[in-house]
Amino acid sequence: MMGLVEHLERQLASSRRLLVAVTAQREAIKAQDVETVLARLADIQQEMVKRMQLERERDALLGTASAALGIPADKITLESVLRLVAEPDRARARDLSSELRTCLAEVARVHGQNRVMIRQELSFLDHLMRVLSGTPQGAYSPGGATASPAPRNIVDMRV
Numbered sequence: 001m002m003g004l005v006e007h008l009e010r011q012l013a014s015s016r017r018l019l020v021a022v023t024a025q026r027e028a029i030k031a032q033d034v035e036t037v038l039a040r041l042a043d044i045q046q047e048m049v050k051r052m053q054l055e056r057e058r059d060a061l062l063g064t065a066s067a068a069l070g071i072p073a074d075k076i077t078l079e080s081v082l083r084l085v086a087e088p089d090r091a092r093a094r095d096l097s098s099e100l101r102t103c104l105a106e107v108a109r110v111h112g113q114n115r116v117m118i119r120q121e122l123s124f125l126d127h128l129m130r131v132l133s134g135t136p137q138g139a140y141s142p143g144g145a146t147a148s149p150a151p152r153n154i155v156d157m158r159v
Contacts, residue, residue, distance in 0.1 A: 004081060005089050007061060008096035015103040016144055018047045022110045029117045037118075 001102045021043040026038035042124075066073040078097050082090045129135075 004061060004085055005092050007048060007054070007057055008093060011058070012096055012100045012103060014047060014051055014054055015100055015107060018044065018051070019103055019107050019110065021047060021105055022114060026114050026117070029114055029121070032121070041059055042138065 021040050023038055025040035025044070028040060041109060062073045062076050065076050068084055069076070069080055071080060078094070082093060085093060
C-alpha cells in the first residue's frame with residue numbers, strides 16, 4: 001500500500017505540533033496570560049483544520065485497504081494493512097503508529113489539564129464578579145435553599 005508511511009509521518013508531525021500548542025497553552029494558563037492563551041487556541045484550531053485533511057486521507061487509505069483485503073473499513077487494523085505494505089516499510093509503519101498513539105494520548109492528557117485549569121480560572125472570576133457586584137449566589141443547606149450572605153466590599157473605593 002503506497003503512501004501509508006508518508007501518511008503516518010504527516011499524522012505524527014501534526015500531532016507533535018498540536019502537543020507543542022497545548023503545552024504552550026498550559027503554560028500561558030498557569031501564567032494567566034490571556035493573550036497567549038488565545039493565540040495558542042488559534043494555533044490549535046489551525047492544526048485541527050489540517051488534521052481534518054489528514055483524516056480524509058486516512059479514510060481514503062482505509063477504503064483502499066478495505067477493497068484490497070475484502071474487509072469492511074471499520075474492521076481494518078494496522079496489522080491487516082501491513083499485509084499490503086512492502087516488507088522494509090512495515091517496521092517503520094509500526095513504529096510511527098506507536099509513536100502517534102503515544103503523542104495523541106499526551107495531547108489528550110494536556111488538553112484535559114488545560115480544560116480543568118480554565119474552568120478553575122472561570123469559576124474564580126465568576127465568584128469574584130459576584131462578590132464585587134453584590135449579586136447573591138444561592139446555596140443549599142440541610143434546611144433547603146438559602147440566600148448568600150450579604151455582599152462585602154472587598155475593594156476600598158474611597159479616595
